[in-house]
Amino acid sequence: MADPSRRNAERDARLLQNVIAIESHLLECVDIVERGEEAFFGSDFIYRNAAYAALIQAGNAVKDLSELFRVAHPEVNWRELMRTRDKVGHIYGESVDWDTIWAAIVEHIPSDLAAVTQIRSGI
Template identity: 30%
Template sequence: MRNDITYVRHILDCIDNIQNFVNGRTYSDFQSDLMLQSAVLHQFMILGEAAGQISKKFRDEHPSIRWKLMIGMRNKPIHHYFGVDLDEVWKTVHDDLPELELLFEKEGLK
């Protein structure tokens, strides 16, 4: 069984991957590039799955981290795949991911 720190590393890797995928790209690029959309959504699903595997004890020890948000990042694309709001995904990439990364850093997990 993997430990919580391993899952945290997966989350941070996914954040880095997403940021690398969209680096230098515009929203228009994102809208028109199915491969980019798929890559970003796939990373969100991995990120959310990893967050969901982290123990309640660990989540309780790090309450400032937005665990439910991350788990929701997995559920939304899976349950609403054909209705994914690209604008919402793009905003999440640029607004929520940097904030999450900072929270992990403040918790000493990065």
């Protein structure tokens, strides 16, 4: 069984790297939103798949943050980012609900991005 204090120390060592990764992936989502709903839902699947992948990667990095860090920064909806990752990360094929992904990146990601950027500037 892994030593919890060692595991926490390893997580702490990756803190800045994870926060930068989260910020980067959320920024990708905001960039997709700025291209517009027509681009997202259009015949070119690139923007949909990019948002899908960015949400998964952001959620993976959030899961690697310590619970103490997440609790210390309630201005970001960490739990929702992790849930979104779990929800979209286990959907395959044509069953992806693109409307839900679009709603998430439009309604929630911009405020989370602003908060994560603020947190990163203080690390």
